[in-house]
Amino acid sequence: METDCTKETLPAGTRLLHIGPHKTGTTAIQGALFAAKERLPECGVAFPAHSRHPIKAALAACTRPAMMGDTVPTDRHWARLLEQVRATGAKTSVISSEFFADAPDDGTITRIVEQLGGERVHVLVTLRPLARIMPSQWQQYVQNGLRMGYEDWLEHMLRKPPYEKPNPSFWQRHRHDRLVERWARIAGPERVTVVVVDDRDRGGLMRTFETLLGLPVNFLHPAADTANRSLTLPETEMLRNLNVEFRGNGLPEELYSRLVRNGAVLHMKNSCSPTPRDVKIPTPRWAARAAGEIGAEMAERIGTLGVRVIGDPALLSAVPELPLPAGPEPRISPEAAARALYGALAAAASASLGATPARTVHQTSSKELVRVLGHRFLKRLGRR
Numbered sequence: 001m002e003t004d005c006t007k008e009t010l011p012a013g014t015r016l017l018h019i020g021p022h023k024t025g026t027t028a029i030q031g032a033l034f035a036a037k038e039r040l041p042e043c044g045v046a047f048p049a050h051s052r053h054p055i056k057a058a059l060a061a062c063t064r065p066a067m068m069g070d071t072v073p074t075d076r077h078w079a080r081l082l083e084q085v086r087a088t089g090a091k092t093s094v095i096s097s098e099f100f101a102d103a104p105d106d107g108t109i110t111r112i113v114e115q116l117g118g119e120r121v122h123v124l125v126t127l128r129p130l131a132r133i134m135p136s137q138w139q140q141y142v143q144n145g146l147r148m149g150y151e152d153w154l155e156h157m158l159r160k161p162p163y164e165k166p167n168p169s170f171w172q173r174h175r176h177d178r179l180v181e182r183w184a185r186i187a188g189p190e191r192v193t194v195v196v197v198d199d200r201d202r203g204g205l206m207r208t209f210e211t212l213l214g215l216p217v218n219f220l221h222p223a224a225d226t227a228n229r230s231l232t233l234p235e236t237e238m239l240r241n242l243n244v245e246f247r248g249n250g251l252p253e254e255l256y257s258r259l260v261r262n263g264a265v266l267h268m269k270n271s272c273s274p275t276p277r278d279v280k281i282p283t284p285r286w287a288a289r290a291a292g293e294i295g296a297e298m299a300e301r302i303g304t305l306g307v308r309v310i311g312d313p314a315l316l317s318a319v320p321e322l323p324l325p326a327g328p329e330p331r332i333s334p335e336a337a338a339r340a341l342y343g344a345l346a347a348a349a350s351a352s353l354g355a356t357p358a359r360t361v362h363q364t365s366s367k368e369l370v371r372v373l374g375h376r377f378l379k380r381l382g383r384r
Contacts, residue, residue, distance in 0.1 A: 020098025024126040031223035048084035057081035058097035069257025131291040135281035177301035189306035196311030234332040267343025
């Protein structure tokens with residue numbers, strides 16, 4: 001496999017489709033491009049989206065459901081993004097969403113490529129070592145309602161065929177050789193570029209995008225986005241236990257979206273920055289080694305596909321220095337807990353949650369009470 005260090009600029013008018021996958025620097029790139037949106041046309045480049053991440057358009061294009069409790073994406077979201085892409089005319093344009101990696105089959109990929117411009121489309125895949133992706137992806141699944149602990153989840157993903165439970169999307173996204181193969185089969189290997197991200201070079205991914213798009217050096221800068229930080233182990237365990245309670249009481253999923261993910265968790269991430277004392281999510285050595293072996297297989301296979309590779313493929317099999325194992329009972333800090341609680345309360349207040357059940361509290365079980373409050377909240381939300 002040839003490693004392309006020159007990173008030549010793509011032809012003018014290219015529609016660069018960045019498909020992620022998840023946890024490979026996508027949010028940083030999307031934030032930098034969106035922050036530079038007004039200056040990009042000066043360089044013949046356009047970012048045709050009204051938000052940093054056109055997630056609903058990508059989910060609709062890939063016929064994927066929304067995150068737990070979120071509004072269901074429709075074809076209207078995808079059609080609107082296509083209109084914005086067409087409006088860029090002859091400019092080079094960038095469309096970026098890690099959810100394009102969830103495209104389920106060749107027919108979906110073919111439709112996406114054709115609707116975005118056919119031969120004008122160039123697919124960009126950003127990759128990181130699997131051992132670094134796994135803890136970040138697990139805590140992201142927890143933010144979407146997962147109740148399974150990390151080590152149990154690793155057992156299912158790495159040791160329990162067919163490796164599809166509880167999250168079948170994981171290997172759809174992160175069996176990277178198959179992901180690259182699917183898109184190269186449709187777009188053509190000459191129109192697929194794989195970028196191996198080197199975490200030691202913090203600005204490397206930005207510089208690569210600048211070169212591919214023909215932008216001046218240091219044109220793109222990371223945008224401050226604490227809301228996208230990964231949760232620490234105690235924060236994730238707090239949320240995972242909340243998920244158990246939430247599911248056990250049968251509350252409406254819309255409540256989870258508003259009060260938990262976009263209330264408690266979002267406010268906690270925005271207002272509390274982890275310190276060196278906070279416990280990171282530790283990956284067991286057996287799982288890190290298994291991830292490294294899979295990464296080596298994927299790098300070798302990608303080398304046979306005829307796609308362009310930027311960076312060092314050997315990094316995909318790297319096993320990073322693992323954090324020390326956490327104690328048996330990771331504890332969330334009082335500040336983080338308070339911030340999370342406030343976030344939930346603020347989200348509830350914003351929707352004017354104040355209904356009183358028809359029966360008195362002492363006549364109603366706690367499980368039934370929270371269910372009634374949940375449904376009344378949704379009814380009020382609908383009226384508003």
